[in-house]
Amino acid sequence: MKEITQEWIAKAEEDYLVATRELTAKPPALDAVCFHAQQCIEKYMKAILQENDIAFEKIHDLDILLQKSGGFTPALEGHRDDLIKLSAYAVDIRYPGFKVSAEEAKECVESMEKIRRVIKNHFKL
Numbered sequence: 001m002k003e004i005t006q007e008w009i010a011k012a013e014e015d016y017l018v019a020t021r022e023l024t025a026k027p028p029a030l031d032a033v034c035f036h037a038q039q040c041i042e043k044y045m046k047a048i049l050q051e052n053d054i055a056f057e058k059i060h061d062l063d064i065l066l067q068k069s070g071g072f073t074p075a076l077e078g079h080r081d082d083l084i085k086l087s088a089y090a091v092d093i094r095y096p097g098f099k100v101s102a103e104e105a106k107e108c109v110e111s112m113e114k115i116r117r118v119i120k121n122h123f124k125l
Helices: 003-024 030-051 062-069 074-087 102-122
Strands: none
Touching: 003 030, 003 102, 030 062, 030 074, 030 102, 062 074, 074 102
């Protein structure tokens, strides 16, 4: 595995830790849970692209990243709905006017964990 791919994976794992830790914090930072769940998967998907020498721009749309990386990880296609749902938490959630419920945060973590497992299996991690 390329060193840069490993760096993307390490960054993804940092977001994974933040998302899961904040979900159980008292009180939980629900917006942060959803944002970091999205970031975790975005970075994992960019790791796939990086490993396969596929150029990508600075985007947060997981569906677009899926289109670019799907050929390398066909198992991700079955998670398209989860990827689209997570994409909604990439930008707007960081600003006033947007709030998530505890149930939404829990769903984000569940989606993140399913997709993370697929990608980790892809990398044999």
